[in-house]
Amino acid sequence: xxxxxxxxxxxxxxxxxxxxxxxxxxxxxxxxxxxxxxxxxxxxxxxxxxxxxxxxxxxxxxxxxxxxxxxxxxxxxxxxxxxxxxxxxxxxxxxxxxxxxxxxxxxxxxxxxxxxxxxxxxxxxxxxxxxxxxxxxxxxxxxxxxxxxxxxxxxxxxxxxxxxxxxxxxxxxxxxxxxxxxxxxxxxxxxxxxxxxxxxxxxxxxxxxxxxxxxxxxxxxxxxxxxxxxxxxxxxxxxxxxxxxxxxxxxxxxxxxxxxxxxxxxxxxxxxxxxxxxxxxxxxxxxxxxxxxxxxxxxxxxxxxxxxxxxxxxxxxx
Amino acid sequence: xxxxxxxxxxxxxxxxxxxxxxxxxxxxxxxxxxxxxxxxxxxxxxxxxxxxxxxxxxxxxxxxxxxxxxxxxxxxxxxxxxxxxxxxxxxxxxxxxxxxxxxxxxxxxxxxxxxxxxxxxxxxxxxxxxxxxxxxxxxxxxxxxxxxxxxxxxxxxxxxxxxxxxxxxxxxxxxxxxxxxxxxxxxxxxxxxxxxxxxxxxxxxxxxxxxxxxxxxxxxxxxxxxxxxxxxxxxxxxxxxxxxxxxxxxxxxxx
Amino acid sequence: xxxxxxxxxxxxxxxxxxxxxxxxxxxxxxxxxxxxxxxxxxxxxxxxxxxxxxxxxxxxxxxxxxxxxxxxxxxxxxxxxxxxxxxxxxxxxxxxxxxxxxxxxxxxxxxxxxxxxxxxxxxxxxxxxxxxxxxxxxxxxxxxxxxxxxxxxxxxxxxxxxxxxxxxxxxxxxxxxxxxxxxxxxxxxxxxxxxxxxxxxxxxxxxxxxxxxxxxxxxxxxxxxxxxxxxxxxxxxxxxxxxxx
Numbered sequence: 001x002x003x004x005x006x007x008x009x010x011x012x013x014x015x016x017x018x019x020x021x022x023x024x025x026x027x028x029x030x031x032x033x034x035x036x037x038x039x040x041x042x043x044x045x046x047x048x049x050x051x052x053x054x055x056x057x058x059x060x061x062x063x064x065x066x067x068x069x070x071x072x073x074x075x076x077x078x079x080x081x082x083x084x085x086x087x088x089x090x091x092x093x094x095x096x097x098x099x100x101x102x103x104x105x106x107x108x109x110x111x112x113x114x115x116x117x118x119x120x121x122x123x124x125x126x127x128x129x130x131x132x133x134x135x136x137x138x139x140x141x142x143x144x145x146x147x148x149x150x151x152x153x154x155x156x157x158x159x160x161x162x163x164x165x166x167x168x169x170x171x172x173x174x175x176x177x178x179x180x181x182x183x184x185x186x187x188x189x190x191x192x193x194x195x196x197x198x199x200x201x202x203x204x205x206x207x208x209x210x211x212x213x214x215x216x217x218x219x220x221x222x223x224x225x226x227x228x229x230x231x232x233x234x235x236x237x238x239x240x241x242x243x244x245x246x247x248x249x250x251x252x253x254x255x256x257x258x259x260x261x262x263x264x265x266x267x268x269x270x271x272x273x274x275x276x277x278x279x280x281x282x283x284x285x286x287x288x289x290x291x292x293x294x295x296x297x298x299x300x301x302x303x304x305x306x307x308x309x310x311x312x313x314x315x316x317x318x
Numbered sequence: 319x320x321x322x323x324x325x326x327x328x329x330x331x332x333x334x335x336x337x338x339x340x341x342x343x344x345x346x347x348x349x350x351x352x353x354x355x356x357x358x359x360x361x362x363x364x365x366x367x368x369x370x371x372x373x374x375x376x377x378x379x380x381x382x383x384x385x386x387x388x389x390x391x392x393x394x395x396x397x398x399x400x401x402x403x404x405x406x407x408x409x410x411x412x413x414x415x416x417x418x419x420x421x422x423x424x425x426x427x428x429x430x431x432x433x434x435x436x437x438x439x440x441x442x443x444x445x446x447x448x449x450x451x452x453x454x455x456x457x458x459x460x461x462x463x464x465x466x467x468x469x470x471x472x473x474x475x476x477x478x479x480x481x482x483x484x485x486x487x488x489x490x491x492x493x494x495x496x497x498x499x500x501x502x503x504x505x506x507x508x509x510x511x512x513x514x515x516x517x518x519x520x521x522x523x524x525x526x527x528x529x530x531x532x533x534x535x536x537x538x539x540x541x542x543x544x545x546x547x548x549x550x551x552x553x554x555x556x557x558x559x560x561x562x563x564x565x566x567x568x569x570x571x572x573x
Numbered sequence: 574x575x576x577x578x579x580x581x582x583x584x585x586x587x588x589x590x591x592x593x594x595x596x597x598x599x600x601x602x603x604x605x606x607x608x609x610x611x612x613x614x615x616x617x618x619x620x621x622x623x624x625x626x627x628x629x630x631x632x633x634x635x636x637x638x639x640x641x642x643x644x645x646x647x648x649x650x651x652x653x654x655x656x657x658x659x660x661x662x663x664x665x666x667x668x669x670x671x672x673x674x675x676x677x678x679x680x681x682x683x684x685x686x687x688x689x690x691x692x693x694x695x696x697x698x699x700x701x702x703x704x705x706x707x708x709x710x711x712x713x714x715x716x717x718x719x720x721x722x723x724x725x726x727x728x729x730x731x732x733x734x735x736x737x738x739x740x741x742x743x744x745x746x747x748x749x750x751x752x753x754x755x756x757x758x759x760x761x762x763x764x765x766x767x768x769x770x771x772x773x774x775x776x777x778x779x780x781x782x783x784x785x786x787x788x789x790x791x792x793x794x795x796x797x798x799x800x801x802x803x804x805x806x807x808x809x810x811x812x813x814x815x816x817x818x
Contacts (some may be wrong), residue, residue: 027454057407059352078371111349111406113411115350203373235418236421240417243411244415247411266350275426277425277430278425279422279423279426280422281418281422282419282423282426285415285416285418285419286419287421288386289398289412289415292408293398293402293412
């Protein structure tokens with residue numbers, strides 16, 4: 001094992017320890033905020049595996065999360081299926097269903113891909129309300145869906161465990177040559193093809209991984225909330241929050257989306273006393289825009305750079 | 319049925335105009351302008367505030383919507399699009415963020431509730447069983463007039479030809495002595511004008527309310543995708559689509 | 574055409590709008606042979622490379638690799654068969670180090686191997702050394718390399734795909750004499766090992782010792798072929814390429 005790997009593993013261990021002890025120190029309300037941050041981190045990681053790496057921007061992630069959430073919700077709420085069964089089925093549906101939908105789109109380049117994914121989100125929004133409202137609950141959605149566990153602390157541990165499991169497995173997966181190949185697509189797709197690799201296969205694999213995580217996150221999320229409504233899910237603000245989490249933290253990393261999700265969620269909560277409604281997104285969005293324009297590598301890099309600078313200043317003084 | 323057909327036919331012009339605005343940017347700059355829906359809404363709110371709340375004359379307010387639109391469009395190009403030049407992904411994402419910022423800004427200024435906008439032109443016209451408001455008729459006619467103007471602009475003026483050249487091949491245009499960044503600037507400014515115009519005309523048809531941003535983003539997404547190739551083809555392709563979409567909208571959309 | 578053709582173009586036609594890029598073009602290159610492609614800008618040389626690699630599809634005609642048609646294969650499948658190319662303008666992965674760039678070239682096209690097998694660091698270094706990249710450049714990003722080293726990196730990434738036929742597009746453009754000599758030496762070494770080459774170059778002096786045979790093109794057609802001196806003294810070539818004087 002090389003030294004940097006040891007260093008990273010140590011950082012992971014510290015991070016996990018701090019997060020595990022967190023319920024001892026903070027209020028239930030804060031915990032609920034962090035639960036949302038955990039789910040947001042899952043969605044952001046899912047988005048990043050596809051879009052952050054390969055540069056194929058998906059505006060349709062709410063669509064994938066929606067398939068996962070709705071499938072599991074319908075199966076457990078309407079058909080009384082146990083959650084242990086409905087969640088795996090939902091993940092499977094998202095991975096396969098999402099892939100079938102996106103398969104034609106994966107052959108499109110850049111902006112066209114983004115457009116098609118955006119159209120999928122809108123399509124899903126419309127369909128959910130019109131087709132079989134007796135199943136989906138139509139515009140009003142569903143509430144009273146079975147939850148996995150009760151109480152902020154339990155839900156916190158559950159969401160955290162899920163997030164960390166996903167983060168570490170993605171971290172391990174992205175460290176392999178597969179991860180390098182995906183990043184290479186983001187830099188120059190033609191040269192990847194020119195190196196004898198099928199980019200369609202790679203993109204498909206990235207997409208399926210992404211859809212798998214989105215489905216998993218979506219299914220767990222719906223059983224945490226206990227309710228689902230199309231308006232909240234297929235919303236531009238939700239899409240924006242997912243994408244910005246990944247970008248503001250640092251795209252094409254794992255720590256980036258996690259950090260970004262935490263940062264954005266806490267920022268959003270901190271703004272609540274000043275601006276209660278959607279207006280918060282004005283400040284929130286402006287900060288995101290400024291960070292994105294001036295530090296495209298993200299906040300994690302910004303923090304590390306600042307630390308390095310401080311360290312060099314201190315060492316030059318002493 | 320007749321009502322739906324006529325309404326759809328008339329509205330299609332308006333939708334197509336919206337689609338062209340979106341397509342214009344896409345064909346020239348090769349980037350999706352996801353803030354485009356927000357542009358429309360700004361036009362609507364300018365009209366709402368100045369014409370209805372302050373009671374300024376309607377033609378003046380329409381002109382104001384256009385001017386303020388151009389201004390912000392140019393600002394946006396200078397501050398966001400140009401610094402990120404060459405990075406399409408970054409521009410697209412920053413326009414998404416901008417859409418959210420504008421939407422939130424509007425909520426901050428005007429609150430979340432829908433605003434009822436009065437018709438620019440009042441009166442109705444009855445044909446058979448169908449009712450056509452003069453407002454829709456005006457909207458349709460002016461849409462097609464703007465189309466005509468746009469077509470002539472693209473075909474006949476030097477700037478228009480230059481825009482077309484950039485949309486077909488940026489490098490080729492550079493060789494011919496056209497400055498693509500300038501053309502991009504013109505287009506972004508122009509797009510604002512179009513966007514705000516649309517919304518100005520649009521204003522009675524749908525009550526202006528902030529949630530519309532997201533919806534408009536999606537609509538423009540569809541229109542843009544269908545009419546992507548070149549902007550003069552854009553509205554030809556966008557027209558029929560929006561004709562159908564117009565019907566669909568009337569049938570199902572009760573938002 | 575002979576049976577031992579490594580690559581064969583059979584009546585290949587490609588139009589771009591009204592422009593004919595290759596006009597009913599037929600030629601072949603034999604195993605272990607090195608073929609030079611010369612001609613003025615816009616003669617269709619690079620288009621031929623794009624067609625051979627499957628980056629464009631020809632409108633009609635066939636391309637055979639080891640007597641099998643590869644016309645229907647996508648680019649990466651052609652590379653797996655053993656054809657590879659370099660570009661006039663090198664296209665490295667800008668945020669990866671030199672060795673990581675080579676790693677992409679070495680990567681197998683199987684997901685399972687990509688995930689469960691680590692990179693072969695020794696092999697990467699061996700290829701990098703082979704093309705003449707120095708140790709201190711191994712972990713640098715391509716943005717810090719000179720144009721000469723970028724071309725070497727391009728060659729290294731292409732060689733990493735283990736080709737038997739290499740298409741080189743303007744490998745000498747913008748290089749110093751020393752760098753040209755280095756790359757020429759590398760090409761000659763690979764020729765001795767039996768690799769087949771098609772080389773596009775405007776630098777005729779550097780090209781001459783590297784090829785067995787030359788083809789001169791103009792407006793998508795072959796105007797002359799034969800040994801280098803035959804082609805270069807051909808009347809058409811003198812007129813279209815080297816000027817009337």
